[in-house]
Each structure stands twice: as C-alpha cells, then as structure tokens.
Amino acid sequence: MTDSTVVVRVPATSANLGPGFDTLGLALALHDEVEATLYEPSSGGSAETAEVSVEGEGAGEVPLDGRHLIVATMRRTFDRMGLPRPSGIRLRCVNRIPHARGLGSSSAAICAGILAARALAAEPYAAAPRPDGTAPAAPPSPPEFTDDDVFALATEIEGHPDNVGPCLAGGLTVAWTEPSGVPRMAKLLPHADVRPVVLVPEHRLSTETARGLLPASVPHADASANAGRAALLVAALTGRPERELLLAGTEDRLHQGYRAPAMPRTADLVARLRALGIPAVVSGAGPTVLAFSTGDKQDLIAPEVGNDWHIRPLDVETRGACVVSPETR
Numbered sequence: 001m002t003d004s005t006v007v008v009r010v011p012a013t014s015a016n017l018g019p020g021f022d023t024l025g026l027a028l029a030l031h032d033e034v035e036a037t038l039y040e041p042s043s044g045g046s047a048e049t050a051e052v053s054v055e056g057e058g059a060g061e062v063p064l065d066g067r068h069l070i071v072a073t074m075r076r077t078f079d080r081m082g083l084p085r086p087s088g089i090r091l092r093c094v095n096r097i098p099h100a101r102g103l104g105s106s107s108a109a110i111c112a113g114i115l116a117a118r119a120l121a122a123e124p125y126a127a128a129p130r131p132d133g134t135a136p137a138a139p140p141s142p143p144e145f146t147d148d149d150v151f152a153l154a155t156e157i158e159g160h161p162d163n164v165g166p167c168l169a170g171g172l173t174v175a176w177t178e179p180s181g182v183p184r185m186a187k188l189l190p191h192a193d194v195r196p197v198v199l200v201p202e203h204r205l206s207t208e209t210a211r212g213l214l215p216a217s218v219p220h221a222d223a224s225a226n227a228g229r230a231a232l233l234v235a236a237l238t239g240r241p242e243r244e245l246l247l248a249g250t251e252d253r254l255h256q257g258y259r260a261p262a263m264p265r266t267a268d269l270v271a272r273l274r275a276l277g278i279p280a281v282v283s284g285a286g287p288t289v290l291a292f293s294t295g296d297k298q299d300l301i302a303p304e305v306g307n308d309w310h311i312r313p314l315d316v317e318t319r320g321a322c323v324v325s326p327e328t329r
C-alpha cells in the first residue's frame with residue numbers, strides 16, 4: 001500500500017475580541033503548516049505508531065509521539081468517522097503560531113488534525129489492529145464527514161467555538177450553541193480598513209488556567225453591557241471602522257477583569273492603550289494583547305510596549321484552514 005500525504009494550512013485566531021466571550025473570533029494571517037502522511041510501519045504494524053517532527057513554535061516542548069495534539073486529534077477523527085485507525089501517522093509540523101499566548105494555537109492544531117484525517121481517509125491506508133489484537137475490518141468507503149461535523153468535533157475537543165470558527169472559516173465569526181448542544185457559526189468579513197496588531201509577550205498563560213479564574217455567574221448588568229458592546233463591535237468591524245465605535249465596542253465586563261491577576265502586565269498594557277484612545281483587548285485567554293490600529297493613533301502603540309513583547313501587525317485571514325497538495329505547498 002503506498003503512503004498518502006496531505007498538507008494542511010491553519011491560521012492563528014484571536015477570540016473574544018473584548019465583549020464576545022466564547023462567541024466572537026477573528027482569523028489572522030499567521031499560519032501553521034502540517035504535512036501528514038499515513039504509512040505502513042516496517043515492523044508490520046503491530047500497534048499504532050507516530051513519528052512527529054516540529055520546526056518553529058513548540059519545538060523541543062510538545063510530545064513527538066501519540067500524545068501530540070494533532071496525532072491524537074487525527075485518531076479521534078478516524079474513530080468519529082467510524083473508520084479503523086491508521087497504523088502509522090507521520091507529521092512534519094512547521095509552526096508559526098506561538099503557544100499558550102491567546103492566539104489559538106491549540107485550536108489550529110485540532111483543526112489541522114481533523115482536516116488532515118478527513119482528507120487522508122479518502123485514500124486506502126494501512127489500518128492498525130483493533131485493541132484486542134484482531135485484524136481490523138477493511139476500511140469501508142469513507143463516510144460523509146461534513147464541514148459542520150468538522151466544526152462540531154473541533155469545538156468538542158477545544159471546549160469552545162470562538163477560535164475554531166474563524167480558524168476553519170476565516171474572517172470574523174460569531175459562534176453560538178443550539179439548545180441541542182450543536183455549535184453553529186456565522187461568518188462575516190471585516191472591513192478592509194480593520195488593521196489588527198498583536199502584541200505578544202514572551203511569557204505564557206494556558207487557556208485552562210485562565211478559564212479557571214472565571215466566576216460561575218456574573219451580574220445581570222454586566223451580561224447586558226457585554227451584549228450591547230458585542231453587537232456594536234460587529235457593526236464597527238464590518239462597517240468602515242471608526243475609532244470611537246471600536247473603543248466602545250471592545251469594552252468587556254465578563255472575563256478580562258477576573259483574569260487580570262494572572263496577567264497583570266497584559267491588563268496594564270490594555271488599560272494604557274485604551275487610555276490613549278486605542279481599541280485594545282486581551283487576545284483570547286491572554287496574555288497577548290490585540291489592538292485595532294487606526295491611522296492617527298498607530299504611532300502611540302510602540303512606546304507603550306516593553307522590549308520583551310513582539311509587535312506584529314497582521315492581516316485578517318479571510319479564507320481559513322485549507323488542505324493543499326504537497327506539490328503546491
């Protein structure tokens with residue numbers, strides 16, 4: 001059986017955008033690339049094997065075996081598709097999205113794994129034995145695994161849909177959950193004058209830690225304030241951006257304040273930028289800061305940012321995650 005390979009390209013994302021906790025997200029033109037191959041191990045495939053190489057962000061840190069997030073996600077996707085797991089998965093990862101900074105690296109990895117597995121399931125592959133050692137059934141023809149299925153599985157693994165939505169669809173997404181538990185999203189395109197700048201610190205904060213700081217309930221007045229700001233922000237981002245509207249539309253009372261003790265330098269930088277009239281928020285669960293640069297205030301950002309932070313103006317990624325053939329990489 002010949003090896004089959006796909007290359008998947010996935011963007012960074014900035015979630016929440018201030019008031020849109022677990023709802024709003026924006027795709028950014030900073031990408032990870034993953035080359036995924038299904039192969040038949042020379043040992044004859046007595047067990048599931050994985051070989052991973054990583055270049056760039058996370059190199060020397062993430063596991064290089066079956067615990068790697070993309071490998072684990074690929075196996076889970078084969079399970080979900082009702083197909084036998086492949087016996088060998090080889091990954092070559094080129095990572096540009098910083099880890100644990102609030103730029104959706106885990107969501108990008110999960111989306112990459114699901115899209116790679118879906119694409120590779122379309123070709124014949126060597127399947128691993130069942131856990132009881134018996135031979136797997138011949139892979140049936142791949143089932144229909146829709147884009148909605150991809151979004152639902154990625155949300156299930158990631159735990160929230162606001163990074164997964166823009167990672168898969170590109171642009172600005174509004175995500176919500178149906179009463180049945182099914183996640184949904186709507187995609188919008190921000191106005192071409194929307195210019196995101198991310199301010200990325202060296203230090204990290206895991207999303208899990210940041211979520212642990214949130215209270216179980218919030219005052220009704222705060223929920224109401226955020227609903228109004230989130231609606232305003234969608235209008236401000238999709239129309240010609242006006243700084244005053246972006247500033248008002250990026251106010252939040254639901255998560256940033258509660259999380260500030262875990263990222264005091266981020267909270268301080270957001271407050272200083274906002275005092276200068278620059279719409280700034282915590283990107284995702286932090287500690288990166290996302291600012292919307294408007295021509296007149298752009299030069300005020302750099303002097304506020306310390307030397308150990310990277311200032312990165314990034315375009316909005318309008319297309320989202322995609323499978324590209326290895327030849328056109």
Ligand SMILES: Nc1ncnc2c1ncn2[C@@H]1O[C@H](COP(=O)(O)OP(=O)(O)O)[C@@H](O)[C@H]1O
Nearest residue numbers: 062069099100101102103104105106109206207
């Ligand atoms: N490309 C990747 N390959 C393997 N693991 C990854 C990758 N990207 C993220 N991860 C895992 O996810 C963790 C970061 O996830 P998280 O705390 O949610 O932060 P982020 O805001 O970057 O998504 C990393 O420390 C790593 O364990």
Ligand SMILES: N[C@@H](CCOP(=O)(O)O)C(=O)O
Nearest residue numbers: 015022102103104207284285
């Ligand atoms: N809504 C989530 C977003 C987390 O984004 P990440 O990029 O930090 O993973 C949250 O605020 O917890």
